[in-house]
Amino acid sequence: MSTAIEVAGLTKHYGQVTAVDDVSFAIPEGKITGLLGRNGAGKTTLMSLLTAQEFATQGTIRVWGEDPVENAAVLSRMCFIKESQVYPDSFKGSHVLRSAQWFFPRWDVELAQELVDLFGVPTNRPVKKMSRGQRSMLGVVIGFASRADVTFFDEPYAGLDAVARKRFYDVLLEQYSESPRTVVLSTHLIDEASHLLEQVLVVHEGSLVIDANVDDLRGSAATLVGRASDVDLFATGRDVLDRSHIGGIASVTIAGLNDADKALAASAGLEVSTVSLQELIVRRTGANPAEEAA
Secondary structure, three states: OOEEEEEEEEEEEEOOEEEEEEEEEEEEOOOEEEEEOOOOOOHHHHHHHHOOOOOOOEEEEEEOOEOOOOOHHHHOOEEEEEOOOOOOOOOEHHHHHHHHHHHOOOOOHHHHHHHHHHHOOOOOOEHHHOOHHHHHHHHHHHHHHOOOOEEEEEOOOOOOOHHHHHHHHHHHHHHHHHOOOEEEEEOOOHHHHHHHOOEEEEEEOOEEEEEEEHHHHOOOOEEEEEEHHHHHHHHOOOEEEEEEEEOOEEEEEEEOOOHHHHHHHHHOOOEEEEOOHHHHHHHHOOOOHHHHHO
């Protein structure tokens, strides 16, 4: 499998704040990778670094083996759609789409119009007067119509309802199937998008805490409930994400369990329930699952 992006020792400081801390990873070409983490974890900064919109304090970035900074040949093949995108006050949606053609040599005019109709983007309306969801959909249209070899979507469906998000997922899979590309999707709706992802990178407080294939992660964590002594014995030496005791009963969430481990736990009299991908990531990043879901 070829690699689209390789990062080694990447660090970004803003004064005394470390937004990205000594991160290393590789993004495979032609795959959909999820860049996941809580708000403020460093996801947007990381994507800004990969697309040369920010400059690293230290470390290296290679896109198709080249440094993307001031490299038009590389940057013209990348598209970064971010939630906080700002446009000139006078711009209507039609102006944004017309301008996008200047930056993306493979711009697909027909696809752009098709998606404008599908998502109901009011292209004759000034962007500053669009709703949050309409601005998100305008960005989605650009992301797909760019036909860029690497497309970054940073929370692309902010302000969208479940129906609009479903349309986004359907279009992503359709476009990915018809015209394979490398997609990096940053989202907090992990379970909702998990069926799209092939690899996940999880960032927490600027550090990379998970870099794994989704199939390897899915179902690898479980919550075990039983007598405290039995639970504590089974958990010894394992990757414990969460633990609680109520009287003589204990509950523990453990990562990295295989089928044999789960069978062993069940034979020891413990109740075993599989943890979802979202709950695994939420617990790995130290959040309260109930609060994160809310």
